[in-house]
Amino acid sequence: xxxxxxxxxxxxxxxxxxxxxxxxxxxxxxxxxxxxxxxxxxxxxxxxxxxxxxxxxxxxxxxxxxxxxxxxxxxxxxxxxxxxxxxxxxxxxxxxxxxxxxxxxxxxxxxxxxxxxxxxxxxxxxxxxxxxxxxxxxxxxxxxxxxxxxxxxxxxxxxxxxxxxxxxxxxxxxxxxxxxxxxxxxxxxxxxxxxxxxxxxxxxxxxxxxxxxxxxxxxxxxxxxxxxxxxxxxxxxxxxxxxxxxxxxxxxxxxxxxxxxxxxxxxxxxxxxxxxxxxxxxxxxxxxxxxxxxxxxxxxxxxxxxxxxxxxxxxxxxxxxxxxxxxxxxxxxxxxxxxxxxxxxxxxxxxxxxxxxxxxxxxxxxxxxxxxxxxxxxxxxxxxxxxxxxxxxxxxxxxxxxxxxxxxxxxxxxxxxxxxxxxxxxxxxxxxxxxxxxxxxxxxxxxxxxxxxxxxxxxxxxxxxxxx
Amino acid sequence: xxxxxxxxxxxxxxxxxxxxxxxxxxxxxxxxxxxxxxxxxxxxxxxxxxxxxxxxxxxxxxxxxxxxxxxxxxxxxxxxxxxxxxxxxxxxxxxxxxxxxxxxxxxxxxxxxxxxxxxxxxxxxxxxxxxxxxxxxxxxxxxxxxxxxxxxxxxxxxxxxxxxxxxxxxxxxxxxxxxxxxxxxxxxxxxxxxxxxxxxxxxxxxxxxxxxxxxxxxxxxxxxxxxxxxxxxxxxxxxxxxxxxxxxxxxxxxxxxxxxxxxxxxxxxxxxxxxxxxxxxxxxxxxxxxxxxxxxxxxx
Numbered sequence: 001x002x003x004x005x006x007x008x009x010x011x012x013x014x015x016x017x018x019x020x021x022x023x024x025x026x027x028x029x030x031x032x033x034x035x036x037x038x039x040x041x042x043x044x045x046x047x048x049x050x051x052x053x054x055x056x057x058x059x060x061x062x063x064x065x066x067x068x069x070x071x072x073x074x075x076x077x078x079x080x081x082x083x084x085x086x087x088x089x090x091x092x093x094x095x096x097x098x099x100x101x102x103x104x105x106x107x108x109x110x111x112x113x114x115x116x117x118x119x120x121x122x123x124x125x126x127x128x129x130x131x132x133x134x135x136x137x138x139x140x141x142x143x144x145x146x147x148x149x150x151x152x153x154x155x156x157x158x159x160x161x162x163x164x165x166x167x168x169x170x171x172x173x174x175x176x177x178x179x180x181x182x183x184x185x186x187x188x189x190x191x192x193x194x195x196x197x198x199x200x201x202x203x204x205x206x207x208x209x210x211x212x213x214x215x216x217x218x219x220x221x222x223x224x225x226x227x228x229x230x231x232x233x234x235x236x237x238x239x240x241x242x243x244x245x246x247x248x249x250x251x252x253x254x255x256x257x258x259x260x261x262x263x264x265x266x267x268x269x270x271x272x273x274x275x276x277x278x279x280x281x282x283x284x285x286x287x288x289x290x291x292x293x294x295x296x297x298x299x300x301x302x303x304x305x306x307x308x309x310x311x312x313x314x315x316x317x318x319x320x321x322x323x324x325x326x327x328x329x330x331x332x333x334x335x336x337x338x339x340x341x342x343x344x345x346x347x348x349x350x351x352x353x354x355x356x357x358x359x360x361x362x363x364x365x366x367x368x369x370x371x372x373x374x375x376x377x378x379x380x381x382x383x384x385x386x387x388x389x390x391x392x393x394x395x396x397x398x399x400x401x402x403x404x405x406x407x408x409x410x411x412x413x414x415x416x417x418x419x420x421x422x423x424x425x426x427x428x429x430x431x432x433x434x435x436x437x438x439x440x441x442x443x444x445x446x447x448x449x450x451x452x453x454x455x456x457x458x459x460x461x462x463x464x465x466x467x468x
Numbered sequence: 469x470x471x472x473x474x475x476x477x478x479x480x481x482x483x484x485x486x487x488x489x490x491x492x493x494x495x496x497x498x499x500x501x502x503x504x505x506x507x508x509x510x511x512x513x514x515x516x517x518x519x520x521x522x523x524x525x526x527x528x529x530x531x532x533x534x535x536x537x538x539x540x541x542x543x544x545x546x547x548x549x550x551x552x553x554x555x556x557x558x559x560x561x562x563x564x565x566x567x568x569x570x571x572x573x574x575x576x577x578x579x580x581x582x583x584x585x586x587x588x589x590x591x592x593x594x595x596x597x598x599x600x601x602x603x604x605x606x607x608x609x610x611x612x613x614x615x616x617x618x619x620x621x622x623x624x625x626x627x628x629x630x631x632x633x634x635x636x637x638x639x640x641x642x643x644x645x646x647x648x649x650x651x652x653x654x655x656x657x658x659x660x661x662x663x664x665x666x667x668x669x670x671x672x673x674x675x676x677x678x679x680x681x682x683x684x685x686x687x688x689x690x691x692x693x694x695x696x697x698x699x700x701x702x703x704x705x706x707x708x709x710x711x712x713x714x715x716x717x718x719x720x721x722x723x724x725x726x727x728x729x730x731x732x733x734x735x736x737x738x739x740x741x742x743x744x745x746x747x748x749x750x751x752x753x754x755x756x757x758x759x760x761x762x763x764x765x766x767x768x
Contacts (some may be wrong), residue, residue: 149522244716294631295719310608432735441719
């Protein structure tokens with residue numbers, strides 16, 4: 001009888017404890033599940049595992065901060081999307097170690113996100129009043145989304161006159177909301193490119209249609225090149241992928257550049273994708289042999305198929321894609337990065353900007369500590385270089401030739417000058433992105449291009465208006 | 469005196485056991501109240517508001533419900549969801565019943581092996597299942613296209629997940645593979661519990677195998693059938709993971725389901741009230757269907 005009572009009590013305790021087991025994860029140095037797909041372009045699937053050694057610790061530099069700041073003490077959380085090796089805990093631990101050498105009492109815990117679930121995780125955290133202190137991502141999230149909703153801290157005190165004089169103008173305007181408040185402090189940027197399988201193009205005698213040195217080609221030469229590759233037997237030359245929003249910066253850049261169309265107006269208040277130029281571009285792509293509108297793949301899938309030789313070109317590409325895929329041995333041909341084709345051979349590439357934002361959780365000590373973290377990572381003379389190199393992208397201000405001796409990064413550096421308008425801060429962006437790939441699916445299944453584009457712009461502008 | 473003390477003792481015993489029973493139930497009850505009842509009530513309440521992130525909710529009455537029945541995408545998602553249910557529920561039940569009736573009287577190891585095989589997709593994670601099926605359905609080098617073109621069954625590759633003619637069918641096929649495992653296990657158990665003396669008596673009386681099955685076994689496994697019908701219906705209505713992982717509701721909204729559209733509105737567009745209204749409508753539909761299923765199976 002006594003034994004039964006003891007068993008019953010033990011069972012009750014187990015049942016009670018099982019309720020407590022359903023707690024949230026610590027925002028520790030968790031790494032999201034690795035995925036064999038390569039590291040993302042701006043918005044594709046989760047990154048590949050990165051086995052590179054962590055960034056070397058540099059000697060702490062105290063040039064940028066007053067001595068009193070080193071006594072700051074706080075526990076802050078950083079949630080980072082996989083921006084290059086900022087998705088790799090080994091690398092980020094090294095960066096944080098550099099920070100702690102100067103600020104030993106500001107403890108940073110890192111949560112690693114991916115582009116598939118990261119937004120949902122952050123939105124859930126916001127609604128549960130558990131938003132992180134710091135986030136590393138781009139203006140479309142930090143400024144146009146959470147900033148516009150009043151969730152982010154004003155970083156105006158970080159944007160000193162000196163900072164404004166050093167950071168490129170196009171980056172500055174992207175980091176500022178429509179209310180004139182800076183919600184993001186930028187770290188790095190890139191211009192997204194496309195890429196071709198040079199071996200296939202060479203075999204098809206299609207290299208004559210592009211300028212390998214500048215990485216540019218005209219729309220007319222692009223058509224000839226694709227036809228030549230198609231005629232050589234490579235029937236799947238490229239794909240306008242549209243199963244979801246992953247990698248959609250590639251399809252937007254492709255369509256906009258072909259005949260000089262734009263995606264939004266200069267003020268970023270209205271979508272202008274229904275221009276004659278864009279309609280003409282979509283009609284051209286639909287008519288081309290070798291270019292399929294494929295609703296079964298997104299950007300990450302396209303990258304995989306380019307690397308395994310299924311496609312001869314990829315529209316969702318950048319330096320990180322090549323770096324990671326080469327490191328994993330996924331590529332056994334010569335990759336030639338190219339700008340998107342344009343009528344005059346001078347493209348306007350879709351840019352990516354990444355930086356830090358701070359959620360306003362009402363804790364002034366944590367906010368100040370987070371600003372100190374940003375200031376160190378982005379402005380410290382030595383650390384800024386390490387922080388940018390960890391991203392595998394380029395600095396937003398002149399830090400010298402940080403990739404000297406790195407052939408790959410030097411090759412991609414030539415595209416940064418073609419970086420066009422960063423328009424991803426227009427209102428209703430989430431709905432517009434969905435409407436974009438839905439439009440591509442409609443066109444792929446035979447819908448009239450002009451009608452489909454008009455429908456897209458109507459939906460997108462309605463969303464933009466509702467967001468204002 | 470002895471009788472009074474006996475009766476008060478038994479009342480005390482009953483009271484003690486009742487209290488003990490509730491005490492054991494308490495943790496699960498708290499869990500149920502906190503994670504099921506409270507969210508349900510919150511969902512219904514919020515469905516009458518224009519609720520979004522970082523802004524006070526605005527009471528709008530039935531406006532969400534009016535909007536969703538004029539929303540072409542929601543109506544399309546409802547249609548797709550009904551198609552999934554109408555196809556997958558009977559096919560799952562019939563297929564699992566057939567498999568169970570074949571394997572239930574096999575030797576122990578053989579029956580267990582088959583149960584394992586059919587249950588494997590159930591315990592395999594949705595992501596792994598989706599990745600493998602995505603590869604098999606791949607437009608360029610998937611195994612289905614390879615076999616189809618090699619054997620001459622199809623002339624050229626079919627874009628299974630990228631063509632609206634085929635995408636929903638592919639989703640239903642994957643759903644079936646992950647749905648049949650549990651019904652098979654349940655049916656095997658139910659068939660093993662059928663009173664064999666009744667079957668033997670019927671056979672002696674000249675009943676055919678079909679008559680034995682239909683008049684005796686089917687009647688005895690009716691409670692299991694009811695459970696399987698209800699659970700499969702609910703699972704089919706709540707189909708979400710496959711859509712999110714494979715098609716994002718496309719191509720051209722041909723695989724949109726109510727659950728996916730709820731997720732899209734709530735998590736992508738931050739329209740919590742609108743999403744909750746859809747959730748309420750879905751719950752009502754499931755409840756009505758379940759009630760009909762109970763009634764139909766009870767009357768038999």
